[in-house]
Amino acid sequence: MSKFILIKKKIDTFKKKTLSIPGDKSISIRFILLSSLTKGKCTAYNLLDSDDVTSAIESVKKLGIKIIQKKFKCEIHGKGLFGFKYRKNLILNAGNSGTTARLICSTLIDAEYPVKVIGDKSLSMRDMKRITKPLKLFGIKLKDNNGRLPILIKGSKFTKPISYIENLGSAQCKSAVMIAALKTFGVTKIKSLPSRNHTELMFKNVLKVPIKIKNKKKYDYIEIKGKNEIAPFNYKIPGDISSASFFIVLTLLSKNSKLILKNVNINPSRIGIIKILNMMGAKIKFLKKKKYYGELVGDILVKSATTLKAINLNSSLNSSAIDEFLLIFLVASKCEGVSSFVKLSELNKKESKRLDWGIKILKMMNIKTRKIKNNGIKIWGNKNFQKNKNYIIKDYLKDHRIFMVATIAALSLGGNWKIYDPNSFKTSFPTFLKLLTKLGAKINE
Numbered sequence: 001m002s003k004f005i006l007i008k009k010k011i012d013t014f015k016k017k018t019l020s021i022p023g024d025k026s027i028s029i030r031f032i033l034l035s036s037l038t039k040g041k042c043t044a045y046n047l048l049d050s051d052d053v054t055s056a057i058e059s060v061k062k063l064g065i066k067i068i069q070k071k072f073k074c075e076i077h078g079k080g081l082f083g084f085k086y087r088k089n090l091i092l093n094a095g096n097s098g099t100t101a102r103l104i105c106s107t108l109i110d111a112e113y114p115v116k117v118i119g120d121k122s123l124s125m126r127d128m129k130r131i132t133k134p135l136k137l138f139g140i141k142l143k144d145n146n147g148r149l150p151i152l153i154k155g156s157k158f159t160k161p162i163s164y165i166e167n168l169g170s171a172q173c174k175s176a177v178m179i180a181a182l183k184t185f186g187v188t189k190i191k192s193l194p195s196r197n198h199t200e201l202m203f204k205n206v207l208k209v210p211i212k213i214k215n216k217k218k219y220d221y222i223e224i225k226g227k228n229e230i231a232p233f234n235y236k237i238p239g240d241i242s243s244a245s246f247f248i249v250l251t252l253l254s255k256n257s258k259l260i261l262k263n264v265n266i267n268p269s270r271i272g273i274i275k276i277l278n279m280m281g282a283k284i285k286f287l288k289k290k291k292y293y294g295e296l297v298g299d300i301l302v303k304s305a306t307t308l309k310a311i312n313l314n315s316s317l318n319s320s321a322i323d324e325f326l327l328i329f330l331v332a333s334k335c336e337g338v339s340s341f342v343k344l345s346e347l348n349k350k351e352s353k354r355l356d357w358g359i360k361i362l363k364m365m366n367i368k369t370r371k372i373k374n375n376g377i378k379i380w381g382n383k384n385f386q387k388n389k390n391y392i393i394k395d396y397l398k399d400h401r402i403f404m405v406a407t408i409a410a411l412s413l414g415g416n417w418k419i420y421d422p423n424s425f426k427t428s429f430p431t432f433l434k435l436l437t438k439l440g441a442k443i444n445e
């Protein structure tokens with residue numbers, strides 16, 4: 001693949017197309033890590049085949065777990081809760097994946113020898129204190145690099161349960177404490193701001209871990225009783241709503257188009273983008289809803305929007321839309337009126353500083369945009385996009401979501417776009433360009 005892609009033409013109208021979106025990244029990584037702790041063979045169907053998931057697979061293999069990848073399924077042969085084979089000088093590389101890095105650390109709290117966890121340039125700049133702080137409380141030895149990777153973990157056979165308040169609204173932080181609790185005798189208690197709840201649903205419905213969950217007004221209260229062996233399980237992974245969102249926004253912003261996305265995870269803790277877009281005037285619908293191990297799954301129907309209106313959003317939907325804000329900003333830039341979004345400091349802690357990048361891209365597109373107090377952003381919508389200009393996107397730390405949102409902007413608005421680092425989307429959505437081509441997009445690779 002070359003160093004950049006070129007897009008010179010808006011996508012044409014597409015009518016009544018149906019697409020299947022690859023497996024959910026959060027659930028795929030959780031499947032790999034949690035099945036490696038069971039005793040026996042676990043099988044996943046529709047596991048996401050992406051670089052982030054490969055990082056999780058390769059890390060678990062290094063811990064002595066056999067993994068067999070076939071065309072449509074992936075088998076993991078767990079050796080029990082304490083079945084990892086720790087060797088001296090073990091290094092696990094989480095690549096670009098924050099979920100892998102943060103969650104795998106929590107599986108290492110019984111490590112006999114120090115294990116080093118490393119990552120790529122972008123991941124090495126991200127905050128790890130959010131997990132090293134609670135993990136140390138379990139009674140293990142852990143050294144980080146000023147709150148960043150590399151992390152060196154030497155575990156203990158005598159970890160102690162903890163009580164922890166998770167105040168960032170981070171599912172990765174909450175899940176790290178939950179997974180460490182599995183290997184710890186006694187009851188670990190977590191008070192957590194709401195965030196995606198895939199780990200809770202898997203613990204309760206799939207792993208059958210003794211867990212109590214209370215969802216109160218502001219916080220979720222979770223209690224986990226540890227040191228119980230986990231029986232193997234099978235899991236059919238639904239499509240990823242974060243990946244689906246690129247196609248939802250493309251359809252909304254294109255003319256006279258209609259799209260159905262099949263079998264997508266529509267867990268209420270993940271559909272902030274749908275709620276926000278519908279508040280802005282989209283009419284996105286869920287069809288054929290069903291429950292699978294507690295996860296809500298369904299088809300998504302989206303049509304081109306006739307009118308979209310600006311929005312002043314409070315922060316209540318932030319965590320359920322956290323990976324989709326760049327797309328929401330793009331829609332706001334095409335609305336009548338001024339939109340504002342607040343309390344988005346977590347956005348600048350992702351694979352790149354996404355809040356700053358959002359502002360930069362919109363300004364380049366001649367959209368008046370300003371950072372406002374409370375880590376917020378104000379966007380003055382402008383329907384008249386300049387199509388006769390060149391737009392170049394580069395130096396964005398190879399953040400997959402920046403690459404993909406720029407591609408959607410190019411295909412829905414027009415103009416001449418040169419977007420660097422096309423390999424980046426393989427982190428989460430390797431079939432992204434192929435699916436766009438199926439809808440008629442013209443992309444020069």
Ligand code: S3P
Nearest residue numbers: 026099169170171172173322323
């Ligand atoms: C994820 C949680 C979110 C999200 C990330 C995946 C997960 O991060 O941004 O892409 O799988 O738990 P935080 O938990 O840090 O908000």
